[in-house]
Amino acid sequence: MYLILFLLGILSICYFLCIAFFVGHGTNFFFIWLLIGIGLITFAILLKKGFWASHFPLWLRRIFTALICLGFALFVLVQGFIISGFSQKGPEGLDYLVVLGAQMKTSGPSKALQYRLDEAIRYLEANPYTKVIVSGGQGPDEHISEAQGMYDYLVEKGITPDRILLEDQSKNTFQNLTFSAGYLDPSNNTVGVVSNNFHVFRATKIAQKAGYQNVYGIAAKGEPFLQYNNMMREFFGVVKDFLVGNM
Secondary structure: OHHHHHHHHHHHHHHHHHHHHHHOOOOOOOHHHHHHHHHHHHHHHHHHHOHHHHHOOHHHHHHHHHHHHHHHHHHHHHHHHHHOOOOOOOOOOOOEEEEEOOOEEOOEEOHHHHHHHHHHHHHHHHOOOOEEEEEOOOOOOOOOOHHHHHHHHHHHOOOOHHHEEEEOOOOOHHHHHHHHHHHOOOOOOEEEEEEEHHHHHHHHHHHHHOOOOEEEEEEEOOOOOOHHHHHHHHHHHHHHHHHOOOO
């Protein structure tokens, strides 16, 4: 057990370092891997030295173990829900797509956002009567709104401007979908929500909560190396939105 925990701790810290120095990142959430690594290594050392058994009473160790098991079971359950969105593509002939925003860099869409836009383009080219709502406001580190950046990218790739609607005030997924609802009829229109695969489950559940009666997920791929980080972050996103009543 000591060796397994120690190796997992080392792997977590190495993953953190790779993201920090080689891969790039949009938020500071990836620091959780550093905290997990330090925690696992510290606990492994406590086990190895016998400090855990000799300095903590049995009842406390049992409560700690039970909480860890419950937390792990919840994590696995939520990850199952998240993975269920990976293969969603939506039916043909939808009335609208809603492309959820992500980081906009000065050079253009971030890789995650580009994946979403490219997936939307594939759908729009195959379904010429479908319109698209690009949804995302301007963050403090963004030179333009995410919606404007998405609009520019889609037009550059050949999507005609009359098919694109801009929602440029939202700051999170819940606002993306509630604000976008003002551009369509959520009770009657068929809508595809386009996001990266790890985000589709939560996005579609939020859309349903926001009143979309005919909503479908359309999963774009995620960044391969960052998939573990994104799925860990999404776990907390699902739990948070469930607790506050967004889904």
